[in-house]
Amino acid sequence: MQQPILEVNGLKKYFPIHGGVLGKKVGEVKAVDDVSFQVRPGEILGIVGESGCGKSTTGKSILRLIEPSEGEVKFEGQDITTFGSEEMRKLRKDMQIIFQDPYASLNPRHTVEKIIGEPLLVHGMKSKSERKKRVQELLEVVGLSAYHASRYPHQFSGGQRQRIGIARALANNPKLIICDEPVSALDVSVQSQILNLMEELRDEFNLTYIFIAHDLSVVKHISDRVGVMYLGRMVELTDKEKLYEEPKHPYTQALLSAVPEPDPDIVKERIILEGDVPSPANPPAGCAFHTRCPFAMDICSQIRPEFQPVDNQHFVACHLYDGRQ
Numbered sequence: 001m002q003q004p005i006l007e008v009n010g011l012k013k014y015f016p017i018h019g020g021v022l023g024k025k026v027g028e029v030k031a032v033d034d035v036s037f038q039v040r041p042g043e044i045l046g047i048v049g050e051s052g053c054g055k056s057t058t059g060k061s062i063l064r065l066i067e068p069s070e071g072e073v074k075f076e077g078q079d080i081t082t083f084g085s086e087e088m089r090k091l092r093k094d095m096q097i098i099f100q101d102p103y104a105s106l107n108p109r110h111t112v113e114k115i116i117g118e119p120l121l122v123h124g125m126k127s128k129s130e131r132k133k134r135v136q137e138l139l140e141v142v143g144l145s146a147y148h149a150s151r152y153p154h155q156f157s158g159g160q161r162q163r164i165g166i167a168r169a170l171a172n173n174p175k176l177i178i179c180d181e182p183v184s185a186l187d188v189s190v191q192s193q194i195l196n197l198m199e200e201l202r203d204e205f206n207l208t209y210i211f212i213a214h215d216l217s218v219v220k221h222i223s224d225r226v227g228v229m230y231l232g233r234m235v236e237l238t239d240k241e242k243l244y245e246e247p248k249h250p251y252t253q254a255l256l257s258a259v260p261e262p263d264p265d266i267v268k269e270r271i272i273l274e275g276d277v278p279s280p281a282n283p284p285a286g287c288a289f290h291t292r293c294p295f296a297m298d299i300c301s302q303i304r305p306e307f308q309p310v311d312n313q314h315f316v317a318c319h320l321y322d323g324r325q
Contacts, residue, residue: 097169
């Protein structure tokens with residue numbers, strides 16, 4: 001078994017809520033609430049869940065773009081939550097992010113050459129001619145042309161802009177890239193091109209991805225393993241084949257029942273969840289999903305289930321599988 005390149009233990013991110021005349025802290029939003037998982041070198045780990053479940057906050061907390069409230073993030077065996085700003089700046093070479101919105105993540109006042117070349121300059125490539133050559137190489141790697149370097153972001157389509165974002169992430173040969181819903185803002189016809197490009201780049205540059213998305217079919221296409229999040233917590237994690245064929249957690253079962261089938265002759269039984277997602281500012285006691293779960297028992301409202309293995313490399317946080325019921 002390979003040593004994990006990334007190990008996340010008990011990650012939490014709580015945002016304070018301020019109120020009243022004096023603006024005192026009156027509560028907190030539990031955006032990420034005790035998340036743990038590992039990522040092996042060269043694998044693509046998908047993280048799915050509905051909007052507001054804490055997927056993106058998890059990714060940004062791992063990179064310390066948002067400071068975690070608690071927990072441990074080990075990258076190649078080192079806990080990076082203890083790193084100072086200079087250590088983190090050096091580490092950014094190995095850990096990169098591709099943002100969700102290609103329209104917002106590129107500076108409209110900079111040329112493509114400057115956008116992609118800036119990380120190279122920051123990490124020590126002082127020669128302008130070397131940077132120019134590297135930028136042209138990167139553009140061709142992501143399916144654009146060298147002459148695009150002199151253009152500005154507004155002169156490109158959404159898919160082309162995302163390719164520029166990918167080139168920028170690749171600039172310093174990173175080991176881990178966190179992909180924060182990289183295709184959700186793109187047309188469906190362009191999504192598959194970007195996904196195929198990312199798979200090719202993974203093989204070519206020996207990359208490891210954490211792929212965050214809310215589209216289950218996209219995650220199934222690209223991921224090796226998939227983790228499902230609900231209200232700031234990881235509820236299930238396993239190989240994609242196992243997850244899609246034998247989902248254990250009731251929330252995963254409901255999510256997968258909503259995925260449309262391309263074959264009109266296949267009739268799927270939809271699992272309709274009652275009620276709304278609770279507020280992360282005031283999550284329910286016990287299992288966060290018990291207020292909407294069709295299999296909820298008394299214990300679910302009292303004791304929070306452990307995120308534990310129920311099968312070989314199949315982790316679930318549910319009292320149906322912990323032997324207590």
